[in-house]
Amino acid sequence: MALHLVYGGTFDPIHFGHLAIACAARDALDCTVRLMPAGDPPHRAPPGADGATRAAMVALAIEGVQGLVLDHRELERQGRSYTVDTLAELRDELGPSKPLAWLVGADSLLGLPGWHRWRDLFALAHLVVAERPGSALDAQLLAGLADALQDRWTRQAADLQSQPAGRVLRLHQPLSHVSATAVRARLAAGASTADCLPPRVAAFIHEKGLYGAAARAPL
Structure with missing residues (x-):
């Protein structure tokens, strides 16, 4: 049974690091990756661009990229974007036996x-956990988290296909030091963003004057 994999995040803006993670997950798990921009994320400061704008940038970034699709689900919901609510909604739609996974950074x-x-x-x-520079997955975890994860880790992608939920897979992928915070600062x-933003996304940002960028051709 095919895995239903969701990659949630603010994507503020989407950059090459996000795309590398999505493509690595697509290839490792042999499934479509649904990129889902958060509407009103409760665990961080409000995004610099509104939901529709961030979704438009995701659409530009993944156009023509096989196996990556845009999911507007959280943008269409009123109120805070709690992951547990999104997954509960998806579980109701998919039924109890369909494998469902949420892709997150370390x-x-x-x-x-x-x-x-x-x-x-x-x-x-x-949970599919993408390694990130500076995130010490091998270090001492908080006690409650360590206990919750202890018997859930797997190295086998097939384990995510054979059961609907409950396992945690560590996704090995090329590590990128690009972050949305650094991109916005550039x-x-x-400063040039040629090494961190897809050209169409950079052009869109400059056209709209997002993140303090001058309305001019991007460098």
Whole structure:
């Protein structure tokens, strides 16, 4: 049974690091990756661009990329974007036996105890954890998190196909030091973003004057 894999995030803006993670997950798990921009994320400051704008940038970034699709689900919901609500909604639609997974960065996994009803996530979906520079997955985890993950780790992608939820897979992929925070800082400073933004996304940002970028051709 094909895995239903969702990659949630603010994508503020989407950059090459996001795309590398999505493509690595697509290839490792042999499935379509649904990129889902968050509407009103409760665990961080409000995004610099509104939901429709961030979704438009995701659409530009993944156009023509096989196996990556845009999912507007969280943008269409009113109120805060709690992952547990999104996964519960998806589980209701997919049924109890369909494999469902949520793709997150290692930094997000380490902060999982701060998420709304975080322990309920494991009954709803698998977690696929993308390694990130500076995120110490091998270091000492918070006690509650370590206990929750202890018997869930797997190295086998097939384990995510054979059961609907509850496993945690570590996704090995080329590590990128690109971050949305750094990209926004470069844009505001008028610095080049050629090594971190897809050209169509960079052109869109400059056209709209997003993140303090001058309305001119991108460098």
